[in-house]
Amino acid sequence: xxxxxxxxxxxxxxxxxxxxxxxxESNLGFLYQKDISINxxxxxxxxxxxxxxxxxxxxxxxSNMYFETGLFLKYTTGTYKIETVDFNFNSIRLQxxxxxxxxxxDLWRFNLGASVENNKxxxxxxxxxxxxxxxxxxxxxxxxxxxLLDFSLYANTMVSKTKDINTLTSPRNGVYIGVIFxxxxxxxxxxx
Amino acid sequence: xxxIVFLALIIFTINSCTSIDETITxxxxxxxxTTHTTINTDLKVVNLVVxxxxxxxxxDNYNEFEEVEIEGFFNLYKNGELLIEDxxxxxxxxxxxxxxxxxxxxxxxxxxxxxxxxxxxxxxxTLPFHSIDKIKAFRLRNSGNDFEDTMLKDISYTKLAIDxxxxxxxxxxxxxxxxxxxxxxxxxNLRTEANRNGIYRLxxxxxxxxxxAKINHGGTLEKKNGDFDKIDRLITAIDTNDLDFLLxxxxxxxxxxxxxxQSMIGNSDWPENNVRFFAIKxxxxxxxxxxxxxxxxxxxxxxxLDFINNPVKNPVTDLFNVLYADSEFKNNFNSRFDEIKNSxxxxxxxxxxxxxxxxxxxxxxMPMHIEKYNNPSSFTDWYLNLEKLKNDFSTRIKNLD
Numbered sequence: 001x002x003x004x005x006x007x008x009x010x011x012x013x014x015x016x017x018x019x020x021x022x023x024x025e026s027n028l029g030f031l032y033q034k035d036i037s038i039n040x041x042x043x044x045x046x047x048x049x050x051x052x053x054x055x056x057x058x059x060x061x062x063s064n065m066y067f068e069t070g071l072f073l074k075y076t077t078g079t080y081k082i083e084t085v086d087f088n089f090n091s092i093r094l095q096x097x098x099x100x101x102x103x104x105x106d107l108w109r110f111n112l113g114a115s116v117e118n119n120k121x122x123x124x125x126x127x128x129x130x131x132x133x134x135x136x137x138x139x140x141x142x143x144x145x146x147x148l149l150d151f152s153l154y155a156n157t158m159v160s161k162t163k164d165i166n167t168l169t170s171p172r173n174g175v176y177i178g179v180i181f182x183x184x185x186x187x188x189x190x191x192x
Numbered sequence: 193x194x195x196i197v198f199l200a201l202i203i204f205t206i207n208s209c210t211s212i213d214e215t216i217t218x219x220x221x222x223x224x225x226t227t228h229t230t231i232n233t234d235l236k237v238v239n240l241v242v243x244x245x246x247x248x249x250x251x252d253n254y255n256e257f258e259e260v261e262i263e264g265f266f267n268l269y270k271n272g273e274l275l276i277e278d279x280x281x282x283x284x285x286x287x288x289x290x291x292x293x294x295x296x297x298x299x300x301x302x303x304x305x306x307x308x309x310x311x312x313x314x315x316x317x318t319l320p321f322h323s324i325d326k327i328k329a330f331r332l333r334n335s336g337n338d339f340e341d342t343m344l345k346d347i348s349y350t351k352l353a354i355d356x357x358x359x360x361x362x363x364x365x366x367x368x369x370x371x372x373x374x375x376x377x378x379x380x381n382l383r384t385e386a387n388r389n390g391i392y393r394l395x396x397x398x399x400x401x402x403x404x405a406k407i408n409h410g411g412t413l414e415k416k417n418g419d420f421d422k423i424d425r426l427i428t429a430i431d432t433n434d435l436d437f438l439l440x441x442x443x444x445x446x447x448x449x450x451x452x453x454q455s456m457i458g459n460s461d462w463p464e465n466n467v468r469f470f471a472i473k474x475x476x477x478x479x480x481x482x483x484x485x486x487x488x489x490x491x492x493x494x495x496x497l498d499f500i501n502n503p504v505k506n507p508v509t510d511l512f513n514v515l516y517a518d519s520e521f522k523n524n525f526n527s528r529f530d531e532i533k534n535s536x537x538x539x540x541x542x543x544x545x546x547x548x549x550x551x552x553x554x555x556x557x558m559p560m561h562i563e564k565y566n567n568p569s570s571f572t573d574w575y576l577n578l579e580k581l582k583n584d585f586s587t588r589i590k591n592l593d
Contacts, residue, residue: 038579039551040544084555087214087572121209163583165576169210 022183023056023070027154029176031076033167038082048078048171052095052154056180068099068111076170091169093117097138111140115156119166131166135159142180150180212570220559228269228371233557236275238332238382239371240298241265242283247372251296254285266300268313275312279303288409290336290485294565295378297336298370301329301389314382316364319354322394324364329389332370332380336485337461340567341577343558344550347381348581349457349484351546356537358449361394361470361480362386367553379554379561386468386482388417397472407467411506422471430511435518438511443476444521450479451512452529455496456538458588461486463500463508479508488584493591496529533592540586547582 032047054072061067072095079088099113119134136156143151158164158172221232228239240247242264250260261284268276280303287297306313309325318324338345347365354362365383369376384390392399403418415423429437454462466483491498500512515521532538554561559571568574 038575039548082572082575084218085214085216085571085575087212087570089210089212089572091210123209162587165579165583168576 019060021056021058021185023058023150024181024183025052025054025056025070025072025152025178027052027152027176027178029154029174031078031171031174033172036163036165036168038165038168041083043080043082043168048076050074050076050174050176052176052178054095058101064103066101066103068097068101068113070097071095072097074117074170078169080168089169093119093170099138099140101140107144109142109144111138111142113138113140114159117170119164119170131164134164134166134170148182148184150182152176152178152180154178212572214570214572216559216571218556218559220563223376223560223564226376226560227374228267229272229374231369231371231376233369234271235553235557236366236368236382237269237371238368238380239267239269239374240281240283240377241267241278241373244373247283250283250285254291254296256288256291260284266302276306279306286331287334287336290334290339293334293339293567295334295339295380297334297380298332299329299385300332302327305393314364314366314384316366317354318364319357319360319362322361322364323396324384324394325396326393327384328393328399329385329387331383331385332368333365333383334378335381336483338485342547342568342574342581343379343554343561344381344547345487345581346483346485347383348543348546348550349487350481351550352457352538352543353453353481355542355546356453356532356535358453358532359445360449360453361391361446361478363390363480363482367550369557376560376564378564379557386480388470391470391480395472401473402470403472404468404470406469407463407465407506407508409465411464411502411504413507416468418471422474426477427507430507430514433514433517435514438514439518439521441471441476442511442515443478444515444524446478447511447515448525448528449532450481451500451525452496452532453538454481455499456529456533456589456592457484457585458488458490458492458494458496458499459484459486460490460499462502464502464504464506467506467508488588492584492588496592538589540582540589543585543589544582547578551578 029050030047031050035042052072052074054070056068056070058066058068074093074095076091095115095117097113097115099111101109101111103109115136115138117134119131136158138156140152140154145151154176156174228237231237242262246262250262261282264281264283265278266276266281267274267278282301284299285291285296286299290297306327308314308327313327314324335343335346350362353360363384363386365381368380368382370380371377388399388402388404392402403422404416405423406414406416408414413427426441469477469479471477500509502509516525558574562568562571562574568577
């Protein structure tokens, strides 16, 4: 599955296009997953809150189709109890999304894609270890509110279904609402 | 604007991390004021009495190429009772990469061989062909490369091999809390040695009858003790594919069990490293297993033969391949592999029970250990690392089907 996603991402990256756009996007969301067990104790997940902030880069390669990528920081916070310890955590991860998008009409556009993010803190990453990276399927719908602003609804779900303790601080599924600020293209403005 | 956005992202990326704020719901003693007499534990407690300046000099200026030994006195307590008093010992730092950690492994060598028939020093179940009645030397080990993770990985995998009743030579360990001159040092595994001092006592043989060689990182052979010509003849036979000689000079049952177990559990710091093989007098060479702290950390779905066929050239891989070309050896190896796999001796349930046992032994002590060393970074992390240890083994074993 990982190979399929990476191939798809590379394919998207090689698509040629004619128009581009930069955006800043921020999201607030709710993250959740099924209960997970740690040391034979099932941790009841009440869900976690999260936020994303980052930049998007869009390239149109057809009148209605475009390729979108970006760079995001994904923040998650939550509280758990494991055996003899109560803890709350704050987790920040780096996420790189890749989408293929479709402009439905003047108001709505729809994105389908995948993302890759660090599955551990950077100081814990090592090339010889498993589970360094995490892959997610992504869906995003954006509503064109004005020339400068879009609103978005974004959802992710982790591709791998095997047990992974790293999901404790970054749950498998998330649903976010967000605001997209479209950075005006200075060249276009001058030509206008 | 774009530059500002990307600059902000880079700054955030550098700070990408997970912070954990935890509240521990058990009583935790303060390591800076706790002594070997005030510690609250059911574990055995070691107090090393040494010249503090000498110890600091050895500890702070450790260099793997320079052997520094200091003299001291070994004291062992359990539940406040003094079990061993002022045994004269020599101490030295052990390990290579793992000696870079703040808590270093210590080699402890008795001036006189210690009589352990009453199981005071170390009390563990052994394989029927091994003896721990007399102990010349042992190690207070920081769990090697697992120091930052669980503190019990090496001893858990070793216990799995012991419980499986395999024909493997190995080390025996018990968890302890160690103090130096009454100051807290940390949780350490009191473990028998895999060197000549460990082997000759394991088999109740004469020290001078042991021929021992090791393979160091990079697959390089190091002749350690005994009859070096015997080691040379073995290496020559491997290089010349002298099957008949190898079938005579290798204890095949031991070699097969050793290779099956190491490849099944997926030891990636082997066999181009962490290999020791020995012979007693003119007997065949046997392999002793140790340092299992890099097991099941990568390639969990790899074929067991991939672990044996390490890309770094080394005598063990070469020896295996010479023998594996022989159909009888190949059949024996494959049959034994299936037998061990299907016996359930290496089941995740058995491994989980071992991990749970060792975990419960040190659980109340881990917060103090973490407070001193910040490794693992939190008590929560330790719990998560234990879960990962079990997950990785379970995944590895399931992938063998």
